[in-house]
Amino acid sequence: xxxxxxxxxxxxxxxxxxxxxxxxxxxxxxxxxxxxxxxxxxxxxxxxxxxxxxxxxxxxxxxxxxxxxxxxxxxxxxxxxxxxxxxxxxxxxxxxxxxxxxxxxxxxxxxxxxxxxxxxxxxxxxxxxxxxxxxxxxxxxxxxxxxxxxxxxxxxxxxxxxxxxxxxxxxxxxxxxxxxxxxxxxxxxxxxxxxxxxxxxxxxxxxxxxxxxxxxxxxxxxxxxxxxxxxxxxxxxxxxxxxxxxxxxxxxxxxxxxxxxxxxxxxxxxxxxxxxxxxxxxxxxxxxxxxxxxxxxxxxxxxxxxxxxxxxxxxxxxxxxxxxxxxxxxxxxxxxxxxxxxxxxxxxxxxxxxxxxxxxxxxxxxxxxxx
Amino acid sequence: xxxxxxxxxxxxxxxxxxxxxxxxxxxxxxxxxxxxxxxxxxxxxxxxxxxxxxxxxxxxxxxxxxxxxxxxxxxxxxxxxxxxxxxxxxxxxxxxxxxxxxxxxxxxxxxxxxxxxxxxxxxxxxxxxxx
Numbered sequence: 001x002x003x004x005x006x007x008x009x010x011x012x013x014x015x016x017x018x019x020x021x022x023x024x025x026x027x028x029x030x031x032x033x034x035x036x037x038x039x040x041x042x043x044x045x046x047x048x049x050x051x052x053x054x055x056x057x058x059x060x061x062x063x064x065x066x067x068x069x070x071x072x073x074x075x076x077x078x079x080x081x082x083x084x085x086x087x088x089x090x091x092x093x094x095x096x097x098x099x100x101x102x103x104x105x106x107x108x109x110x111x112x113x114x115x116x117x118x119x120x121x122x123x124x125x126x127x128x129x130x131x132x133x134x135x136x137x138x139x140x141x142x143x144x145x146x147x148x149x150x151x152x153x154x155x156x157x158x159x160x161x162x163x164x165x166x167x168x169x170x171x172x173x174x175x176x177x178x179x180x181x182x183x184x185x186x187x188x189x190x191x192x193x194x195x196x197x198x199x200x201x202x203x204x205x206x207x208x209x210x211x212x213x214x215x216x217x218x219x220x221x222x223x224x225x226x227x228x229x230x231x232x233x234x235x236x237x238x239x240x241x242x243x244x245x246x247x248x249x250x251x252x253x254x255x256x257x258x259x260x261x262x263x264x265x266x267x268x269x270x271x272x273x274x275x276x277x278x279x280x281x282x283x284x285x286x287x288x289x290x291x292x293x294x295x296x297x298x299x300x301x302x303x304x305x306x307x308x309x310x311x312x313x314x315x316x317x318x319x320x321x322x323x324x325x326x327x328x329x330x331x332x333x334x335x336x337x338x339x340x341x342x343x344x345x346x347x348x349x350x351x352x353x354x355x356x357x358x359x360x361x362x363x364x365x366x367x368x369x370x371x
Numbered sequence: 372x373x374x375x376x377x378x379x380x381x382x383x384x385x386x387x388x389x390x391x392x393x394x395x396x397x398x399x400x401x402x403x404x405x406x407x408x409x410x411x412x413x414x415x416x417x418x419x420x421x422x423x424x425x426x427x428x429x430x431x432x433x434x435x436x437x438x439x440x441x442x443x444x445x446x447x448x449x450x451x452x453x454x455x456x457x458x459x460x461x462x463x464x465x466x467x468x469x470x471x472x473x474x475x476x477x478x479x480x481x482x483x484x485x486x487x488x489x490x491x492x493x494x495x496x497x498x499x500x501x502x
Contacts, residue, residue, distance in 0.1 A: 048483070082434065168499070170499050171500075172499070173495070174494050175495065176435070176492075176493075176495050177494055184460065187460070197501065199502060200497050205492050206463070231502050234498050302502045306502075
């Protein structure tokens with residue numbers, strides 16, 4: 001018995017050492033989609049850190065990794081400065097609704113986080129994984145927020161968050177009823193946060209009304225926090241969903257830690273987060289695959305920036321569940337880094353909003369606020 | 372004498388309240404930015420418009436009522452000959468005219484002008500872009 005135990009411990013040690021080896025591997029330059037690790041490997045039941053995620057080294061938006069930053073000439077402040085807060089907060093007990101299309105509900109990185117799925121068209125709970133025929137957008141957005149620490153691929157920013165996935169048929173024409181249905185379903189499921197990495201450029205009054213109502217009375221009067229991507233056309237946002245006062249309108253920054261040239265702008269832009277330009281945001285792709293930063297067609301844009309800020313909201317609410325929607329918006333603005341050369345008047349400008357998210361500064365503020 | 376005056380007052384109130392339960396407004400409420408029909412459609416089908424920003428919008432043959440005063444619901448439904456198709460939480464209703472192929476833009480503007488508030492909203496059909 002003793003011998004068997006001894007053999008098991010030696011074997012464990014060997015496997016552990018082999019596992020640790022992953023974090024110091026040289027940067028891989030392979031392009032395209034990567035299959036996940038072999039699912040049959042028996043992992044040692046030790047606490048998993050993000051360093052054991054095979055693609056963590058290239059998650060440049062999350063952390064500074066000198067070899068990768070040097071290889072791609074990335075400004076060393078381009079990441080979100082989460083520091084050690086990613087150990088302290090993981091989005092526990094926070095419900096986030098992601099309204100999108102192309103969800104792989106069986107993806108190994110976030111399957112266990114899903115508490116509800118809905119189809120906004122018929123209000124059923126049917127969101128099949130074969131819905132990915134419409135693309136990978138929803139899967140990529142979800143992975144940025146919720147990818148688990150499981151040594152399979154990437155680390156999500158809020159890996160313990162509870163997911164409500166609401167399918168909206170993006171890419172074509174939709175009526176205001178579809179939008180209303182989607183927000184109603186998010187409300188019904190008790191979402192604290194709603195991520196919308198899409199937009200119409202011209203929001204209808206009735207949709208604005210519904211969004212404002214949720215932002216005011218959701219979360220038992222504290223206000224649901226709703227985020228919209230500002231868009232990638234390099235134009236003024238005008239009457240877009242992201243321009244609604246009670247919504248957090250999210251723009252994008254690039255590898256140079258400046259506003260991405262494509263990111264829409266205007267007085268109503270609230271905040272920026274990494275969305276990349278030549279490098280994309282490494283995240284999940286349908287069928288247990290990953291889309292990598294250096295892919296030929298990477299996941300780039302304000303669609304990628306928005307879930308980063310939505311994740312920050314989840315962590316803020318975990319740190320301080322009593323925060324109101326107003327307070328969350330203020331904390332994000334107050335913590336933001338004032339990047340770029342455009343002058344900030346009253347803490348804002350029309351290109352950068354309040355600046356680029358800084359997780360540790362905002363979380364520090366949230367922890368110190370007493371209500 | 373006092374009794375007669377009281378009866379007169381009551382009957383006047385009832386008479387007027389029978390006519391209108393809501394305050395009419397002389398103000399014109401503009402609910403829609405300038406939109407121009409770009410394509411003829413069969414009756415009751417989606418009509419296609421272009422707005423001042425050149426965005427293409429479809430106008431569905433139903434529309435929304437948002438009512439902060441729920442007591443107005445039945446009155447508006449009766450006065451404008453509407454039926455409720457779907458009821459959303461917090462007093463938002465998807466409604467349709469009982470008339471065949473009405474001019475929805477005119478109907479929506481008439482309701483809002485009559486009530487003096489933006490309560491009728493078109494159900495637009497528009498392009499959504501993944502970002």
